[in-house]
Amino acid sequence: MSGRSGMDGGPRSVVVVGAGIVGLSTAWFLQDRGVDVTVVDRTGVAAGASWGNAGWVSPALTAPLNSPSVLREGLRAMADPAAALHIPLRADPVLARFLVRFAANCRPGVWQRAARANAVLNDEALETFDVLVANGVDAPVTDTSIAVAFRDADRAVAFRRELDRIQGVHKPTVEVLAGAALRTHVPIASAQIASVVAVSGQRFVDPGRFTHALARAVVERGATIRTGDVERVLPVPGGVRVEVRAGEPLHADAAVVATGAWLTSLWGRRIRVGLHAGRGYSFSVPVDRPLPGPIYLPEARVACTPYRTGLRVAGTMEFRRPEEPLFRRRIEAIVASAAPLLDGVRWQERHAEWVGSRPVTDDGMPLIGQVDRGLYVAGGHGMWGLAHGPATGRLLAEQIVTGKQTEAARAFDPLRRR
Template sequence: MAGNDQTPRHVVIAGAGAVGLSTAWFLQEHGVRVTVVDRDGVAAGSSWGNAGYLAPAFSIPLPEPSVLRYGLRSLLDRNAPLYVPARVDPQLWAFLARFAAHCNMRSWRRSMQPFVPMNNECLDAFDALTAGGVEAPTKAAPITAGFEKAEQVADLRREFDLIRESGQDVRVVDSSVAEAGVPQLSSHIEAVLRIEGQRYVDPGEFVRSLARSVEARGGEIRSGFTVDEVTREQGRTVVRSGDERLTADSVVLATGAWLSSLAKPLGVRTAVRAGRGYSFTVPTEEPVPGPIYLPAVRVACTPYQGGLRVAGTMEFRSPDAKLYPERIAAIERSAKPLLRGVSWEDRRDDWVGGRPVTPDGLPLIGATDMPGAYVAGGHGMWGLTLGPLTGQLLSEQIVTGKQPDQLRPFNPLR
């Protein structure tokens, strides 16, 4: 076991999603006892309903010029992939103003730099979990991007060129629809790009398998425990839920879109808001060979339990708001002409979840102002892709007391 005299023996992790459970698993690698708590249970949030992409080629800061241009055009349009409801919410509008201020190429290039080493290492962290007993496999496959008009290819190519300029290798192959070997692409698709070196997974099953591994190695997972407050008392960390108290050496807050309410009292000033995504599952006539991306309508599709999971939209509402069926209908309308052999009438598993978004597009990973209290969140759409590596690096920081170089740009006290 690596560490020092201050190495914690027991850590409470709030949040039983990909980030929280990965942190717990890698802490166990250092011999630390872990207790994972969650208000709902394992993989109850975005770790269940996301598209399942393990895609370092797409793991980039969300604020960038095209998002701002698109957002201004589609603002308040209920059918648009990016939607902000028209209501009086000063905190939301202040957040969006800060987000918009980062939607320029200078900020994007600066924010992209710390993503590069994370993206280069993130799949290795999945391999470490698999080698250590996490049973749900990751599956290697290119992501096939389909375009209704050939001229639309240029936008995605430009994005990949910028990523390469930042120092990250992205392998992109031109393809025809026939060569792509994806029977779900309809006759409306004129052009195809294949993004090589990516993977996908059944996200819910992967996170549940991760939880089973944590428990098999002696960890405790408790559902129905809503963290109300974190305090430091007599050199120990106290986590409260109602009248119940858990005492440990340290705590990690990995509560996704709900992070800010707990982290702000600990000195974390950067806000986290819910950029809610929707998904559903539909049967297909033929097996789906790999992930499909429809950039023009911002829809991501993945092989899922013998069918196709279809995911999309970015909706800024409370993470606890209800599911709005019109958002599901909008995704279906946009994807339907571009896909074939899909039984849309047999749609199931309608879902909405809050992806944790920061105004500068950078996650919050590391120590807070309170001794023994850490946060891990704000990954936006890439919590699954970067979750295991986040847990691996943060566990190293907790155990050794030294901040890994990769985490410095993600300092939650920035």
């Protein structure tokens, strides 16, 4: 690569575009290998999905989106604007092309291939969070058991069997609870909940707090974080140039684009895998009784996480353009689906309503790697950007510094042919 120097031949300087969990993790692991880093973001640290998500680091429950069941749900959702998976009926050729390709990849074989590839990130998720916290990222990471709650006890048993299909090297302890044990484990479960699958060995964080702590650690290690709207990233003799609207261009040996749902707007010319914004909603709500750990309501596709003095409630997958406004009907749909299943939640006092865009690929695997001389991308994690962000950062930093794509990273090649 032009512009490389140093004992290992890697770059001395890198510009990372994007100050979410993926971009900042990449910056941190590059610094860990002795690289000087500048981070640029159009609005600031954790301004997107890294703030408003459910905060789960849950490798046992992290599976690709492109499953046959999601395709079936999506077809039903076309006629139901309140469905957890919402696809607006309107003329949008970009979305239509993405959905056709996504549907073609919702086959068992493609899903299984994506699950095997993503297992690399799942297997390293907990350990890479440990590395960050042990080396100065000052934010709590809470060990937990995640309660997956069902109305139908038979569906809980089937779900437990399904978990065995997607497990990597870290096997969680899984227990099916009912009756008094269920109420003790999930004190806000309503009488409609018949069974809970308790999945141990998982974690959760306050995502905004953790990402800001990671940003502070990156700055303390010598990086600069700038606010600016990056217009172009391109290779030039001796390195790369990052052009910032109303500002001087930045020059470095290499650059990483980690801008979430906006990734392809900066560098989509050669990426063959389709990527689209899958928007999620969240809000905070007070509760009458404290909750010891997160709850997932799979029938409603709603995740609830202990958050400050109450809960953060997150849900829905909405295929709209990332710049569109919050649609209150989607918040109301989350409440309508979750309220019958939980007692002691003061839904009318909800606040901090949020919508943000997750970058969803059409084949269920993220985009991690090189796209041109000195230019790299990291994104496309869908709902799992927080959980996979640190592992992605370490994987990409290794490739940038060594110039070699590891076997583990090959499935995530942004220039892969499908």
